[in-house]
Amino acid sequence: MTRADRLDSAPPTVGQDAISPYQRLLRRLTAVSVRAKILGMVAGIVLLLGLGVTLQVRVRLQAELSASLETRGIAITRDLAVRSADLILTENTFALYQLIRDTLETNPDVRYVFVLTAEGGVLAHSFEQSVPPDILQVNPVDGTQPYRVQKLDSEEGLISDVAVPILAGRAGVARVGLSQHRLADSVASATWGLIGVTIVALALGLGVALTLTQVLTRPVLELVSVARAVGQGDLSAKARRRMDDEIGELALAFNAMTDNLAHSQADLLRRLREIGTLNATAVTISGGLGLTAVLQGTLDKVLEVMNLRAGWIFLVDDQAGPPVRLVVQSGLSAAFAAEEAERELGACVCAHVLRQGCPLVVHDIRRECPRLSPEVITAEGLVCHASIPLIAHDRVVGVLNVASAQAREFTAEEIALLDSVGRQIGVAVENARLWEELKRKEALRGQLLSQVITAQESERKRIARELHDETGQLLTTLLVGLRTLEQTPTLPDAAQGSVIELKALGKRIFDEIHRLAVELRPNVLDQLGLVGAVESCTREFGMRTGIKTDFDSSGLNGLPLPGEVEIAVYRVVQEALTNVARHAAASQVGVMLEQRRNALVAVIEDDGRGFDAEAAFSLTADNAPHLGLFGMQERAALLGGQLTIESVCGQGTTVFVEIPLTNDEDPGLSQEGDR
Numbered sequence: 001m002t003r004a005d006r007l008d009s010a011p012p013t014v015g016q017d018a019i020s021p022y023q024r025l026l027r028r029l030t031a032v033s034v035r036a037k038i039l040g041m042v043a044g045i046v047l048l049l050g051l052g053v054t055l056q057v058r059v060r061l062q063a064e065l066s067a068s069l070e071t072r073g074i075a076i077t078r079d080l081a082v083r084s085a086d087l088i089l090t091e092n093t094f095a096l097y098q099l100i101r102d103t104l105e106t107n108p109d110v111r112y113v114f115v116l117t118a119e120g121g122v123l124a125h126s127f128e129q130s131v132p133p134d135i136l137q138v139n140p141v142d143g144t145q146p147y148r149v150q151k152l153d154s155e156e157g158l159i160s161d162v163a164v165p166i167l168a169g170r171a172g173v174a175r176v177g178l179s180q181h182r183l184a185d186s187v188a189s190a191t192w193g194l195i196g197v198t199i200v201a202l203a204l205g206l207g208v209a210l211t212l213t214q215v216l217t218r219p220v221l222e223l224v225s226v227a228r229a230v231g232q233g234d235l236s237a238k239a240r241r242r243m244d245d246e247i248g249e250l251a252l253a254f255n256a257m258t259d260n261l262a263h264s265q266a267d268l269l270r271r272l273r274e275i276g277t278l279n280a281t282a283v284t285i286s287g288g289l290g291l292t293a294v295l296q297g298t299l300d301k302v303l304e305v306m307n308l309r310a311g312w313i314f315l316v317d318d319q320a321g322p323p324v325r326l327v328v329q330s331g332l333s334a335a336f337a338a339e340e341a342e343r344e345l346g347a348c349v350c351a352h353v354l355r356q357g358c359p360l361v362v363h364d365i366r367r368e369c370p371r372l373s374p375e376v377i378t379a380e381g382l383v384c385h386a387s388i389p390l391i392a393h394d395r396v397v398g399v400l401n402v403a404s405a406q407a408r409e410f411t412a413e414e415i416a417l418l419d420s421v422g423r424q425i426g427v428a429v430e431n432a433r434l435w436e437e438l439k440r441k442e443a444l445r446g447q448l449l450s451q452v453i454t455a456q457e458s459e460r461k462r463i464a465r466e467l468h469d470e471t472g473q474l475l476t477t478l479l480v481g482l483r484t485l486e487q488t489p490t491l492p493d494a495a496q497g498s499v500i501e502l503k504a505l506g507k508r509i510f511d512e513i514h515r516l517a518v519e520l521r522p523n524v525l526d527q528l529g530l531v532g533a534v535e536s537c538t539r540e541f542g543m544r545t546g547i548k549t550d551f552d553s554s555g556l557n558g559l560p561l562p563g564e565v566e567i568a569v570y571r572v573v574q575e576a577l578t579n580v581a582r583h584a585a586a587s588q589v590g591v592m593l594e595q596r597r598n599a600l601v602a603v604i605e606d607d608g609r610g611f612d613a614e615a616a617f618s619l620t621a622d623n624a625p626h627l628g629l630f631g632m633q634e635r636a637a638l639l640g641g642q643l644t645i646e647s648v649c650g651q652g653t654t655v656f657v658e659i660p661l662t663n664d665e666d667p668g669l670s671q672e673g674d675r
Contacts, residue, residue: 042250045227046205046257050198052231053261058191061268065183066160068275069109073162073178074147075283076107081164081174083431084115086438088123088171096124106427109178111159115166116173119614123172135161135177143169157181190268197264201257205250223254235262273305291432295425296328302402302421303330306414309405310382312340313390314350315398315429324354324398331403336380339372350399353387357396359419361386361410365403386410388422392430400425478506530566531556531593534573534602538591541577548588555595565659568635569593569602572643575628576604576655584608584653598662599641604655611653613645632657 019027080103087096100113104126112135114125125131139150141163152159158180166172222240229237235258239251299311310331314324326341348371349360362368363384366377385403389396400422410418485491485499535551542549573591580589586608594601616629629645632655636643641659 041224042205043202045224046198046202049227049231049257050194050201054191054194054198056231056233057194057265057268058187061190061272062183062187064272065186065275066180068272068279069178069180069183070149070160070162071283072107072109072275072279073149073160073176074164075279076103076110076178077147077162077164077174077176079103080113080115080176081166084174085166085171088115088166093124100124100126102427103176106423107178109182110176111156111179112175112177114175116175118170118172135175139163139175141165141169141173152177157184186271190264193264194261197257197260201253201260204253204257223251226254230258230261235265276305291429292328294428294432296330298421298425298428299328299330299400302400302418306402306417308402310380311400311402312337313398313400313425315390316354316396324350327398333380335376336372336382339376343371349387350401353389353399354396357389357391359386359388359415359422361415363407381405383407384410386415386418388415388418390422390426390429392423392426395430397426397429476510530561530569533566533570534591534593537570537574537577538589541581541589545581547580547586550588550590551592552590553593556593556600559595561600561661565600565639565661568639569600569657569659572632572635572655572657573602573604575632579628580604580606580608580653583611586652595661596658598660600659600661602655602657605652607652610647610649610651612649613647613653616645 080099083099084096086092087099096115100115103113104110112126114127114131115123116136117123120136122131122136135152138152139148139161141148143165145165147162147164150161150163152161156179160178160180162176162178164174166174226237226239237258239254295313299313303309303311310329312329312332313327315327317323317325323344326337329337329340332340348369349362353360361384365372365382365385366374369377382403382405384407385401388400388402390398390400400418402418483503491499531553535553538549538551541547577589577591580586584606586606589604589606592601592603592605633643636657636659639659641657644656644658645653646656647653
């Protein structure tokens with residue numbers, strides 16, 4: 001019978017009648033045996049420790065994984081925005097959908113991708129049918145924000161929706177949704193693992209605690225102190241083993257538990273480091289730097305994270321020359337880098353990686369690398385290296401090599417990480433090459449367009465000259481003959497009226513031919529310059545159409561302008577006025593020329609019926625393109641400028657043209673152009 005049982009069975013006394021329920025409960029607890037107390041203490045400590053560490057690691061892991069997922073989503077969306085800008089501007093919908101598919105394939109966490117226009121319409125998306133309206137209405141972003149992230153609750157769970165404006169919102173918005181399903185699975189797996197460790201430790205602790213004796217008070221208190229330290233995150237704290245008895249065993253079990261927790265935490269940190277490496281690589285690739293800078297930054301980051309001494313990258317050369325070339329290196333001596341750059345691959349491991357597209361590890365460079373001289377390898381001090389293929393669209397575009405100065409084994413996790421980095425680099429290399437090819441084709445298109453416009457202007461000059469010199473002279477001769485016939489005294493009255501009508505008709509034809517010749521190549525452009533030519537064109541337009549006109553200029557008096565700039569602006573104004581006469585039904589039109597900073601600006605504004613500018617520039621089968629508008633746009637773009645049309649149905653139209661007066665990319669554009 002325990003002491004508490006004896007107290008309960010004893011007859012009540014006067015003092016017991018005054019004992020409170022709290023004191024009675026406290027007396028029962030203090031009457032429990034030391035063995036039970038220690039058992040309860042150990043169980044409580046282990047549970048508190050396990051649950052505390054589990055909760056702490058869970059919260060920390062969830063926060064870090066969420067931040068990593070958000071960073072990765074921002075990087076992916078920024079990369080999508082940068083790469084889709086040119087596709088939107090060139091209206092390359094097929095390539096835009098291909099870009100969306102590539103984004104989905106290379107990023108398993110991405111659940112949907114779509115691109116919006118600046119007005120909110122959908123350009124391209126990854127959904128099976130259409131973008132759900134609920135998604136379109138959330139996460140708005142304007143051009144002043146670099147990005148915006150919003151958490152969405154879906155049937156799959158939480159979705160991190162990332163929105164990044166394209167060209168400050170002028171070209172649209174890129175939206176990417178990343179599922180947090182894998183994040184939740186990782187957190188749940190780690191949590192259950194820690195709970196399992198806690199349960200095992202609890203069972204072990206309870207088993208050991210059953211054999212403890214009353215002399216364990218001091219070691220147990222020390223164990224409590226260590227447990228508190230571990231609960232605060234210090235997994236390096238250890239329980240001191242004073243004796244080889246049960247207390248010592250408990251200390252060993254506690255230390256084993258903290259070691260397991262430390263190993264689990266180290267594994268989680270390693271996984272976080274891998275995710276951080278992939279995110280850093282994605283950020284570097286999407287940073288808008290040149291290919292060499294991207295490769296160098298990625299290589300340096302990989303070497304830093306994996307604690308390796310040197311690395312180098314080969315790229316397959318699609319042009320004439322060696323099949324591969326050394327692009328970047330880090331940590332190599334000049335002699336080693338020179339041999340890597342100059343010698344052919346031959347039977348090297350790198351050649352096998354290029355052919356097979358799979359990673360390989362060289363454990364002893366001196367014995368296994370027949371391509372480099374032993375003296376250079378010995379002087380370099382490198383022992384082993386791993387060769388990773390750079391893959392883009394199932395094609396090997398290069399090889400990533402990382403080397404260590406000490407003998408080591410590259411684990412499967414490290415090879416998998418390097419392979420993921422290699423695939424990201426491969427996609428970046430392929431995108432860079434496609435971008436260079438696009439720029440080359442765009443430059444060629446510009447040259448061809450320039451030649452077409454030059455030939456067009458030459459043909460306009462020839463036609464204007466023939467109209468003036470040949471057709472004009474013939475009409476003059478005809479008018480002189482009609483005037484002579486009109487003065488014949490024997491001419492009948494009926495014929496006299498016909499001659500007068502023919503003479504008036506000939507005069508109108510002569511005036512119309514003169515107007516056409518002036519429009520084809522106005523002499524006033526050569527005589528008075530751009531301002532005088534545009535003012536004359538505006539005034540003649542008002543007289544011919546009856547529309548009230550207004551002209552104004554600012555900052556252009558005496559300013560020498562290149563001939564190609566004058567011709568382009570004059571033709572744009574001429575085409576805009578022609579469109580007003582044909583389509584606008586306007587009562588008033590205004591033309592303004594001015595210099596703003598280092599640019600020439602022309603504005604043509606009318607109060608007509610207006611139109612849908614976006615639809616006018618579309619190239620769909622149901623809506624044939626307006627060639628005049630495209631011609632205006634191409635003329636401005638050829639000189640590095642841009643054309644903007646603002647129009648609302650029923651509220652008029654404003655055409656805004658801005659052409660830079662200096663163009664560093666085109667040395668042929670001089671301030672004294674040939675007019």
